[in-house]
Amino acid sequence: MEKEVPLYLPEGIIHHIFSFLNTKQRAQASLLSKAWLKAWRTNPRLDFDDRYFHQIKNPVCKFFEDQRNCSLKHPGNCSSCEEKFRAHVSNYTLLRKHAYQDHHIEEFNLSMTLIKDDYVACDLINTWLGFAVEFGVKVLQVTLHQGLYSSYTLAIGDILPKAESLTELRVKTCRFPMQIYSERNIMCKNIKVLKFEEVYITNEMFHCLIAGCPSINDLVIIDCRGLNKIELINLCSLKKLRIYVKNDLNIKVDQAPCLENVELLSLEWMNFVQLGTSPNLKSLSLYSGRCIRNGQLFDDFVTKFPRLEYLRVIESGSFAGLERINLTSHSLKHIHWFSNSETPKELDIDAPSLASFSYSNQIIPNLSFASASSNMRSCISICCPHLIDYSWFLRLYKLVLNLVPSRISLGIELPHAKHGFQETIEDRLIAMIASTCVPVQVEELKLYTVAKWSPNIDEHSCINLIDGLLLACHPKTLVLPKTKVHLSAGNFMIKYLLNMLADRRDEESCKSTCTKLWQNDLKKVVIKQPPLDCNTSLDESVNFESGKMQIIFALEWDDNASLNSSKARVRSRYLEP
Amino acid sequence: MIVLNSSDGATFEVEESVAVQSQTIKHMIEDNCADTSIPLPNVNGVTLARVLEYIKKHAEAKDDEEGLKSFDAEFVKVDQASLFEIILAANYLDIKGLLDLTCQTVADQIKDLTVEEVRAIFNIMNDFTPEEEAKLRNDHAWAFE
Numbered sequence A: 001m002e003k004e005v006p007l008y009l010p011e012g013i014i015h016h017i018f019s020f021l022n023t024k025q026r027a028q029a030s031l032l033s034k035a036w037l038k039a040w041r042t043n044p045r046l047d048f049d050d051r052y053f054h055q056i057k058n059p060v061c062k063f064f065e066d067q068r069n070c071s072l073k074h075p076g077n078c079s080s081c082e083e084k085f086r087a088h089v090s091n092y093t094l095l096r097k098h099a100y101q102d103h104h105i106e107e108f109n110l111s112m113t114l115i116k117d118d119y120v121a122c123d124l125i126n127t128w129l130g131f132a133v134e135f136g137v138k139v140l141q142v143t144l145h146q147g148l149y150s151s152y153t154l155a156i157g158d159i160l161p162k163a164e165s166l167t168e169l170r171v172k173t174c175r176f177p178m179q180i181y182s183e184r185n186i187m188c189k190n191i192k193v194l195k196f197e198e199v200y201i202t203n204e205m206f207h208c209l210i211a212g213c214p215s216i217n218d219l220v221i222i223d224c225r226g227l228n229k230i231e232l233i234n235l236c237s238l239k240k241l242r243i244y245v246k247n248d249l250n251i252k253v254d255q256a257p258c259l260e261n262v263e264l265l266s267l268e269w270m271n272f273v274q275l276g277t278s279p280n281l282k283s284l285s286l287y288s289g290r291c292i293r294n295g296q297l298f299d300d301f302v303t304k305f306p307r308l309e310y311l312r313v314i315e316s317g318s319f320a321g322l323e324r325i326n327l328t329s330h331s332l333k334h335i336h337w338f339s340n341s342e343t344p345k346e347l348d349i350d351a352p353s354l355a356s357f358s359y360s361n362q363i364i365p366n367l368s369f370a371s372a373s374s375n376m377r378s379c380i381s382i383c384c385p386h387l388i389d390y391s392w393f394l395r396l397y398k399l400v401l402n403l404v405p406s407r408i409s410l411g412i413e414l415p416h417a418k419h420g421f422q423e424t425i426e427d428r429l430i431a432m433i434a435s436t437c438v439p440v441q442v443e444e445l446k447l448y449t450v451a452k453w454s455p456n457i458d459e460h461s462c463i464n465l466i467d468g469l470l471l472a473c474h475p476k477t478l479v480l481p482k483t484k485v486h487l488s489a490g491n492f493m494i495k496y497l498l499n500m501l502a503d504r505r506d507e508e509s510c511k512s513t514c515t516k517l518w519q520n521d522l523k524k525v526v527i528k529q530p531p532l533d534c535n536t537s538l539d540e541s542v543n544f545e546s547g548k549m550q551i552i553f554a555l556e557w558d559d560n561a562s563l564n565s566s567k568a569r570v571r572s573r574y575l576e577p
Numbered sequence B: 001m002i003v004l005n006s007s008d009g010a011t012f013e014v015e016e017s018v019a020v021q022s023q024t025i026k027h028m029i030e031d032n033c034a035d036t037s038i039p040l041p042n043v044n045g046v047t048l049a050r051v052l053e054y055i056k057k058h059a060e061a062k063d064d065e066e067g068l069k070s071f072d073a074e075f076v077k078v079d080q081a082s083l084f085e086i087i088l089a090a091n092y093l094d095i096k097g098l099l100d101l102t103c104q105t106v107a108d109q110i111k112d113l114t115v116e117e118v119r120a121i122f123n124i125m126n127d128f129t130p131e132e133e134a135k136l137r138n139d140h141a142w143a144f145e
Helices: A011-018 A023-029 A034-041 A062-068 A079-099 A119-134 A156-162 A203-211 A390-403 A428-436 A459-472 A492-502 A507-511 A568-575 B023-030 B045-060 B065-075 B080-093 B096-111 B115-122 B130-139
Strands: A045-049 A107-113 A139-145 A168-172 A193-197 A218-222 A230-233 A240-245 A250-254 A261-266 A272-275 A283-288 A310-315 A324-328 A334-339 A346-350 A356-361 A366-369 A377-383 A407-413 A440-448 A473-479 A522-529 A552-557 B002-005 B011-014
Touching (some): A011 A023, A023 A034, A023 A045, A023 B115, A079 A119, A107 A119, A119 A139, A119 A156, A203 A230, A366 A390, A390 A407, A390 A428, A390 A459, A407 A473, A428 A459, A440 A459, B011 B045, B023 B080, B045 B065, B045 B080, B045 B096, B080 B096
Parallel strands (some): A107 A139, A139 A168, A168 A193, A193 A218, A218 A240, A230 A250, A250 A272, A310 A334, A324 A346, A346 A366, A356 A377, A377 A407, A407 A440, A440 A473
Antiparallel strands (some): A473 A552, A522 A552, B002 B011
């Protein structure tokens, strides 16, 4: 047998292999041979994480776990583990400094736990960061777990001016100093990525810092106290911006010609948001915990954001926002609008390139689409109000009509117990709908309920609701709410539908007299899910798995009955503005 | 077409558009060192053939994510010695995708094994004295919990 040659790998390759291992695995691999140990000691990517030094099962160490989760204040002490960690980092950095000066550092990641008033640790961290900077670090990430007290102040005045090579700085749970005491301004011409999470930094400090980062590409600010007014002006390289604040968002962005992606989130209001012209903006996401009230945000997309493709607006508060929204854009491809209030009441959209439109709200808006095409997918979700009357159906019908010829998916959230008392739906409603509405073909009609609330609509009203919906639109797919109970225990709506549709399952029964007006138009019914044989009798004896069963029907309608027919005269009445 | 010569004299022909996935070859072409053929003294014939298999596949099926994933998974099912030959070749030829794939494979193997097992499988000679190794283990005790 051939003598096997012992493995020789150049150091650079061992470093590359290390990049696919975590800290612990690397430390183990350093024992393989002297070459691997040296590679470990000269690794350009350093990861120091104190979690490996705490034994999870040790209840005293659990304090540090909890500190990470910011749940405990004090006391507790497994300082021996933390000390071992700090000794490890100090030893490593000292050895590196003395024995391997020629080996630069690319990345330095530090994740450790501080307790209150841990000034010794603060000094140590500053020393380590200084070392990293001295060795040419490019990517610096510092995550401190400090519970409620962020006592560490990043030695920014010392670090940044010397950190010429720094391209990425990501910091979590630190404080920045209130001001810089040196005369020079901070100048970090190479910084491309800045991420501050739970950092305490004042407005002045932040703007001073940003002014010194002309190459910044990617800026992320998450929950930074002290920062309540942000102005980002003349940042020529800024491409991605993500700002998440707990309070009101006050931000002005201007002269950022490379901006492509903006994501703004506030748990409160979004009243002071000013976005200047951004010729390259592709994606804009706005989330407000309350609502958005500044109308000029949506003005003039054509000149301000000529390349915008993706717009997402989420207002999760039930406060009234803008009543009327007018969106005109040649480039928009996707619009996603979610609102939890009674606004907007009117939505005018002129977006010929739109491929998908998603809208979800409590109420049915007056929607006008200047240019819906058959390439577009519309996804509408509406909640049933506590009074369902003819005007509600009419508004729903008009909404769907305005979305033709796009492929429409209509979701109706059934009234549930949380809404309180539900008015019954009158019978004469059905006749009114039948006589005025020519049914619109839609891809999907989905009836659903919100997780834990069971529908509180009475049987008769439920039947009227379904009849009304099937008179207004003819869905190719009908999706019923997930049922948690045995069929026999009664989810009458499902039972009702199964019975109604069961009658249409074969040619023979299609010819028999129908009890419902919409049944006339129904040609064929197939149960898509669960896969049941057409001849299975759908009665109480069918036993569905609780919790997850969702019944889906595939329906085929008689084309003549729908909007494509000679009843176009009736149709034109509704298409007039 | 570019002609490549391995260390043991084998010749391979490959399209230039495919060959430039190797930054090394790309620079050689740009610097006009590729008149007749490109000599690759650091790569033997067998390994070069495998590397070319990789870059050809990645050139032709560029957009087929699923297909490439399964190709890559099969590609690295080789013996240790060959795997390391490919790593060295990918490093020398500067083919990022191949280097990442092969190093990730080695890393995945290392992850689950003990130090002794890794030494055995990868044929790594233990050049520590018992005292040195014991001290190291002690210093790195935290990694062995």
